[in-house]
Amino acid sequence: MAEEHDFKVGVLPCNGIGRLVSTVTRLAGYRIKRMRPEQVVLLSSGRLAVKDPEHTMLLNKYPVLVIDGCRPHCASFMCDELGRTPDARIYVADVAAENKLSIVGEKRRGLTDKGHKLVEAVANKAVEEIDRLIADEMMSAL
Amino acid sequence: MAEKVCLQPCLGLRKEAVLGRQALYVVHEDLRPDTTVLGCGPALNANVQEDIDFIAMYPVLAVESCELDCATKLIAKKGRQVAATIRVTDLVKALNLDLTSLPEEHLDANEPAVQAVAKLIVEQVDSMLQAA
Numbered sequence: 001m002a003e004e005h006d007f008k009v010g011v012l013p014c015n016g017i018g019r020l021v022s023t024v025t026r027l028a029g030y031r032i033k034r035m036r037p038e039q040v041v042l043l044s045s046g047r048l049a050v051k052d053p054e055h056t057m058l059l060n061k062y063p064v065l066v067i068d069g070c071r072p073h074c075a076s077f078m079c080d081e082l083g084r085t086p087d088a089r090i091y092v093a094d095v096a097a098e099n100k101l102s103i104v105g106e107k108r109r110g111l112t113d114k115g116h117k118l119v120e121a122v123a124n125k126a127v128e129e130i131d132r133l134i135a136d137e138m139m140s141a142l
Numbered sequence: 143m144a145e146k147v148c149l150q151p152c153l154g155l156r157k158e159a160v161l162g163r164q165a166l167y168v169v170h171e172d173l174r175p176d177t178t179v180l181g182c183g184p185a186l187n188a189n190v191q192e193d194i195d196f197i198a199m200y201p202v203l204a205v206e207s208c209e210l211d212c213a214t215k216l217i218a219k220k221g222r223q224v225a226a227t228i229r230v231t232d233l234v235k236a237l238n239l240d241l242t243s244l245p246e247e248h249l250d251a252n253e254p255a256v257q258a259v260a261k262l263i264v265e266q267v268d269s270m271l272q273a274a
Contacts, residue, residue: 015153017163018182018193029155030247046153049187050215074184081187109167109251 005141009036009130010058012043012086013067014075020108021069021092024115028067028122035127039134048078056082063087063133065126088129095122147174147267148200150181150213150224157241158207161259162230164249166205168260172251174267183216194220201225201270205263228266233259 013029016022033040041062047055059079065088066075079086096102099121106115149166152159170180179196186193196202197217204213204224208231217224234241237258249256 014184015155016182016184017151017153017166017180018185022182027248042155044154044212045184045187046159046212046216047210049183050210050212050219052210052212072185072188072190074182074188074190077188078184109164109171110248 005137006062007134007137008039008041008062009087009133010041010043010062010064011067011126011130012045012048012059012064012075012079014069015045016069016074017108019070020103020106020115023108023111024092024103024118024122025067025069025075027111027116027119028126031119031123032126032130035123036130039130045075045078048082051082059084063137065090065129065133067122067126068092087133090122090125090129092118092122095125098125144201144271146177146179146200147225147270148179148181148196148202149205149263149267150183150186150197150202150217151205152207152210152213153183154207154210154212156207157244157246158230158234160247160249161234161241161244161255162205162207164251164253164256165230165259165263168251168256169263169267173260173264177271178267183213186216186220197222203228203263203266203270205230207231225270226266228263230259233262236262 013025033042064086066086067090068075101118170178181196202224204227206229
């Protein structure tokens with residue numbers, strides 16, 4: 001009988017509220033889920049911060065991609081705190097630099113097309129990482 | 143009397159969390175900019191000094207989107223107690239809002255549901271400022 005595998009990736013955007021990039025990570029998370037609905041488990045930073053058992057189980061079950069919005073790298077911190085080394089990390093400023101995108105003038109309560117370009121770039125980079133992580137899991141299972 | 147109230151939302155992923163988050167931007171940026179601060183959960187969890195200071199200096203209003211009460215628990219994890227907890231689910235009921243008609247991922251701050259929830263949160267903020 002063939003062994004069944006559940007090839008998914010946990011995606012943890014910082015999902016903060018204080019900075020403009022928080023809005024970018026939050027919207028990127030939803031976009032990533034729409035781009036890879038069957039492969040992505042969207043993790044809640046709010047629930048992980050208080051060690052919610054269901055989300056902690058998911059964090060440990062699948063490879064994890066974190067998306068950090070600002071300099072404290074709060075999503076990465078959360079993984080470290082829970083003893084989980086992320087399998088991939090994305091830092092929004094790196095994506096902005098790579099794609100020469102600026103969000104100056106945008107508002108954290110809602111983005112214009114300018115901000116959504118960065119959301120799209122973050123989501124595209126995340127999907128590349130997700131596809132790589134799933135391929136790696138699949139190859140390892142053969 | 144407290145100078146300000148620290149608004150601490152749950153920052154979850156569900157629709158109620160999006161509604162609460164957007165309402166808090168309205169409260170903090172439009173309605174009570176001088177008497178509120180906006181606490182960021184992940185930053186507080188990561189011990190960012192500004193967020194540690196917020197919960198040390200001001201009474202905290204936790205704005206929860208479900209029964210898990212993650213914002214309230216996070217404040218406790220950092221050794222403090224919230225002064226009050228408000229649930230978006232209760233506000234939705236009180237305002238007779240139809241959540242099914244709202245989009246999942248983002249709500250405009252001008253959305254009537256966001257404005258209505260913000261006004262109820264402001265009532266709680268004002269009450270806390272007077273009581274403290």
